[in-house]
Amino acid sequence: MTLETKKSVFVELGKFLSQFSENGSEKKSGVLHNEIFFEDFEKLIHLSQSHNGWYTPEQVYFAVQSWAEALTEENITKWISQYTFSDNDSEKTVALILAGNIPLVGFHDFLCVLITGNKALVKTSSNDQHLLPFLAKYIIAINAAFADKITFVEGKLENFDAVIATGSNNTSRYFEYYFRDKPSIIRKNRxxxxxxxxxxxxxxxxxxxxxxxxxxxxxxxxxxxxxxxxxxxxxxxxxxxxxxxxxxxxxxxxxxxxxxxxxxxxxxxxxxxxxxxxxxxxxxxxxxxxxxxxxxxxxxxxxxxxxxxxxxxxxxxxSANLTSNSIAFGETQKPQLWDYADNVDTITFLLTTK
CATH class of the missing domain: 3.40.309.10 (Aldehyde Dehydrogenase; Chain A, domain 2)
Known part of the structure; x- marks a missing residue:
């Protein structure tokens, strides 16, 4: 699958997500597979609070809209143009241990793994078990080749080449020990x-x-x-x-x-x-x-x-530009694709890990 093909899939996902809003979701013409996914996703947004009490419709809509704004052709092109991709790179299976503190918090890692041509072996948080699998089904509906690249697991993670794990300071020590023989990104409390x-x-x-x-x-x-x-x-x-x-x-x-x-x-x-x-x-x-x-x-x-x-x-x-890396007031929950958690470049990690 070429980089352009993968990019086009996530652009289509962005178009799909752009339809959902707290002020009133609107089914748009030309969005792929709306007849299958639109109503079910709207229902899932409103059911999310029953799965996790903090996931009110307002908060889930905000997360969905934030990703819709990020997943445009312009943004994805700007993001991936910073890197040198090779279609000849050997495919890796990357284990993702995701957090669940806010809706779709692990989507960026998931996106990074797939856009680099690797396989995602995903262990979702018990607090967020439904949103990402739904989006994965939509991605596979757009391009069936992704079916072999996305696996969700509930039990023990096995047969992977690298790992990206997010947890508390306590669980990070466990992750660092357990995955000590694997290339890894281990995220702690910040x-x-x-x-x-x-x-x-x-x-x-x-x-x-x-x-x-x-x-x-x-x-x-x-x-x-x-x-x-x-x-x-x-x-x-x-x-x-x-x-x-x-x-x-x-x-x-x-x-x-x-x-x-x-x-x-x-x-x-x-x-x-x-x-x-x-x-x-x-x-x-x-x-x-x-x-x-x-x-x-x-x-x-x-x-x-x-x-x-x-x-x-x-x-x-x-701050108001008081530090070289400061973010404007009101913008912390609208990160760009190139804003990496903990300032660790996930794409570079995935492209250079053997």
Whole structure:
């Protein structure tokens, strides 16, 4: 299968996904196999919350739309043009151990394996067992040659040449030992942070709320830590994120808010609270659901060095161009195809692994 053929399949997948929206899905003419897949995928989106309580239709629609925007011919061409592909490379079977914290979080690894001409041996998370297999069926319907390149397994992974595994810091140690004889990418816990100066506009702070609350804060690209200057007032921040107040009406989030707030208060921690989000001064990057940690800084250069030293704990840095690799407010959950998790180039790994 040529690279152009593979690219065309994922462009068609992008067209299919573009039909689904929280504001009203619309079946479009010219989209392949709509008669078979459209209604079933719409049903699956609404059933996802019964499979995973955090996968509300709103969050699943957002993930689907994000992938629809990424999987355009222009984006895929720009992405793969950075690499030298060879149709003569030996095919590898790559085991994928996927996370399930947010909808379709493992799709990028899945895409990378297939676009490089390899076979994907996929072990989905128990929290996300339905969305990716459905999309795999759609891909195979477009081009049956993919049927021999995609396998989903429930038990032990066997007969593979390389592995990409995502888990916690604890499971990563197990992965590193278990897969020690295989070429691998092992991903651990990471969190994202934002740097504020006090000069942010209302619109920027409102967009920061998207970085905090999208997927209820469960993603590694969600902002869980704020760095603010001395004497920073959170009034403008709280005013801007008030638009996300409805998050407290979702029971699972509300339960986490009540529990974590109670734990903090019983420990006599000082909190700033607006009724659906708590702010706690803390040096850690990983805050619990419904809470964001913050830390004061005095010198931006020293902070930049701190963030560089802590790079292995950080997925994204959000700011108004205060660091060389910062992401604009509101954009953390819309990564491009060339934005790799943990800054590890998955395509290069797959093309150079023997």
């Amino acid at each position: 969190n994202s942070a934002a740097i504020l100066t006090g000069k942010e506009t209302h619109e920027e702070l409102e967009a920061l709320g998207e970085d905090i609350f999208r997927y209820f804060g469960l993603g590694c690209r969600n902002v869980s830590k704020l760095f603010v200057p001395k004497d920073y007032s959170f009034d403008n921040f709280f005013h801007a994120v008030f638009k996300y107040q409805d998050v407290i009406h979702y029971e699972k989030y509300a339960n986490n808010y009540d529990y974590n707030k109670a734990v903090f208060l019983m420990s006599n921690f000082k909190l700033t609270d607006n009724g659906f989000l708590t702010l706690k001064e803390d040096a850690s990057y990983a805050s619990p659901i419904s809470s964001v940690f913050y830390e004061y800084y005095e010198n931006l250069e020293e902070l930049q060095k701190r963030l560089s030293d802590d790079s292995e704990q950080i997925q994204c840095i959000v």
